[in-house]
Amino acid sequence: MPAASPAPDLLLASKRVYIDPHVYGLPHQSASRLRFEDLITRRLGAKITNGPLIADYIAVEISSTPVDDNMLDADAHVVRHDFFQLTASITSTSLVPFPGRNLRHSSAESDLPERDSTEVRSPTATPSKAPGAPSHHSTRLRTLPEVVDPTLADASSPSPHSDAHADSSDQNEESSARTPIRARTARNPESNVSDNEPPSLDSCPIPDCIVPTNRYAFQYEPIRDWALTFTKWAATYALDASTDKVRFGKAYLYAVSGMMSNLAPEAIWDSSLHSAASRRPEFFELLKQAALDGRDAALADDRVPLSENELYRHLGHAGDRYDDAIAAGTLRELKNEDRDPLQSTSLPGKPAGKKP
Structure with a gap:
């Protein structure tokens, strides 16, 4: 049995996440949407994709996200959006829950399309904003420097x-x-x-x-x-x-x-x-x-x-x-x-x- 080890900084490195439009989709939640997208990209290392069919995870709002054909056909883990927030809060674990391999079963591997750079956003891409919401400029929370008297x-x-x-x-x-x-x-x-x-x-x-x-x-x-x-x-x-x-x-x-x-x-x-x-x-x-x-x-x-x-x-x-x-x-x-x-x-x- 391997010894317990700290969880890596990027638990979902190389994974692709599709965020349903109902997740932080109200006009006044545009800033929350930006922060949620950043959590997925910066803290967990995943990429946000616009296509649910090529996603490894689909983040949904359980109270309002409709279950459509795309979601049923997707070979992805459909999870509540707070799954990512809880995952990001992990500081140590005895078993890393997300190994570096592809989480899809092998029978689906051959059906996966090649990754399209136009469909997958990089972590630094500017997320879309809900109409009518207060505009927010993305920045980051720095590791605090040594500060002064x-x-x-x-x-x-x-x-x-x-x-x-x-x-x-x-x-x-x-x-x-x-x-x-x-x-x-x-x-x-x-x-x-x-x-x-x-x-x-x-x-x-x-x-x-x-x-x-x-x-x-x-x-x-x-x-x-x-x-x-x-x-x-x-x-x-x-x-x-x-x-x-x-x-x-x-x-x-x-x-x-x-x-x-x-x-x-x-x-x-x-x-x-x-x-x-x-x-x-x-x-x-x-x-x-x-x-x-x-x-x-x-x-x-x-x-x-x-x-x-x-x-x-x-x-x-x-x-x-x-x-x-x-x-x-x-x-x-x-x-x-x-x-x-x-x-x-x-x-x-x-x-x-x-x-x-």
């Missing part, structure tokens, strides 16, 4: 640049290399929290308005307010408060912005918070103070940062709450005249003796 912020303050130039350059520089975020798991928050997690862990904050997708999200004060609340939450629960020899600067802001992008992936990118802080010194100082407050709270409670999987689940649940609030119409919609486009050109001074 906010008290040393000035040593690596962001550099200034204009609003339009910053937004367009950030988009152009990152769009070609950007990979999608990981999808969310179950909606039950209690089941997503580790048994070792303190019961006082606060829910990941969501905005009290719909995040605009016009590339100027942080020109709206409610979005900046959300960023401050989110930064404190991230500093309290997600970022390592014990790290000493690092700085509050670009890496820190990228880490927080990457978490925020899980809720509004087309409006916020990994670079967005850093870009906004570089143009608004007062906002930068408020972010630094929020990070300090969160760090102090973490130290006071002797908290251990959430693991990547735990953090991912909390962000996923926050994304579900945000999507549900949009669908329920409880979030206000910001108007263009609410923007505050005035940009600052100076930054907090760097301490003497520090290299720029």
Whole structure:
């Protein structure tokens, strides 16, 4: 009997998945659909195909997916869509449930058509969006970098640049290399929290308005307010408060912005918070103070940062709450005249003796 081994990162490598249109098919679920497709491609290593007849798995919504001839004729595993979410949550197993061989029985092998590159999307292809849904730009949840003590912020303050130039350059520089975020798991928050997690862990904050997708999200004060609340939450629960020899600067802001992008992936990118802080010194100082407050709270409670999987689940649940609030119409919609486009050109001074 072989010894137990960790589950591989890509449990469904080389498998093909057909997602029924009823899975996250409502207009307000377009972001959930993107995250679900990304879970299948990025976390499980499978490819999404448009043809059920050449799929290894067919993901269905049990309450609404009709059983048609294509599904009956397909030599594939027909599974509920949460099968993939549960599979992605596996961290170790004594038997890898999906070996690297083709899961079809041998009699069907000869009937399989050759793989058509036009029918199978690569993991980085842009998924289709439901009509009328809020637009979302795909990004990814990074493995959190080692982050820095906010008290040393000035040593690596962001550099200034204009609003339009910053937004367009950030988009152009990152769009070609950007990979999608990981999808969310179950909606039950209690089941997503580790048994070792303190019961006082606060829910990941969501905005009290719909995040605009016009590339100027942080020109709206409610979005900046959300960023401050989110930064404190991230500093309290997600970022390592014990790290000493690092700085509050670009890496820190990228880490927080990457978490925020899980809720509004087309409006916020990994670079967005850093870009906004570089143009608004007062906002930068408020972010630094929020990070300090969160760090102090973490130290006071002797908290251990959430693991990547735990953090991912909390962000996923926050994304579900945000999507549900949009669908329920409880979030206000910001108007263009609410923007505050005035940009600052100076930054907090760097301490003497520090290299720029």
